[in-house]
Amino acid sequence: MTGRVFLIGAGPGDPGLLTLKAKDCLEQSDVVVYDRLVSPEILAFIPKHADRVYVGKEAHNHTLPQAEIEDLLVEKALCGQTVSRLKGGDPFVYGRGAEEAEALAARGIPFEIVPGISSAIAAPAYAGIPLTHRTLASGFHVVTGHECLHSRGTPWEVLALSSQTLVILMGMGHLPEITDKLISYGRAPDTPVAVVSWGTTARQEVVVGTLATIAAAVAKNEVKPPAVIVVGDVVQLHEKLHWFEPDMALSL
CATH class of the missing domain: 3.40.1010.10 (Tetrapyrrole methylase, N-terminal domain)
Known part of the structure; x- marks a missing residue:
């Protein structure tokens, strides 16, 4: 059988x-x-x-x-x-x-x-970053950064001009390239960006910057994957809404 x-x-x-x-x-x-x-x-x-x-x-x-x-x-x-x-x-x-x-x-x-809870939603939430907000973003895009600009069917030039939140998974190896290209396609260099590594776990780390500064900040802090990259105005809420500390991580 x-x-x-x-x-x-x-x-x-x-x-x-x-x-x-x-x-x-x-x-x-x-x-x-x-x-x-x-x-x-x-x-x-x-x-x-x-x-x-x-x-x-x-x-x-x-x-x-x-x-x-x-x-x-x-x-x-x-x-x-x-x-x-x-x-x-x-x-x-x-x-x-x-x-x-x-x-x-x-x-x-x-x-x-x-189904399981995707890190695309959970990691930003544990960093106090909502993907949508009535006055900041009415929607969001989730894409892979694994192959960066060569990712089949990923319209980076369209995403750069969108006012919606952009969530990038598996993009740490191409972060400088991703941020440079988003800027070159028209996204403002001062757009807020957060990188959440090991989201929802005791190893969680959040680094915040802008499209122009985040790659250097991540390198300085030696942030490693797995990590979720969040691009958009909702990142501004991290400072006000962050609630999770690594020592709060649950064990079953």
């Missing part, structure tokens, strides 16, 4: 933000295939009898290629096992969950998507 696969979002890092449904799915699992940024507190929900398979990825260092991860999910499910594919954030927000779901669908394997 064919098993089933749960494609689960583990949230942004704070274990308290894991959904009840995600916890329930983990507790049913025979196999859990998990990523690098999943916290130990969340892994503690995995049953003792379940196999754990680490497939974490860092820049230029992938434990398994994506195609092999998909083959692994298919293989385990065809053996009749209940499989949880545990990803940081949300599986359908730059988590490659859609590709894994396609691989499962192609083999007729039952699967379920369990």
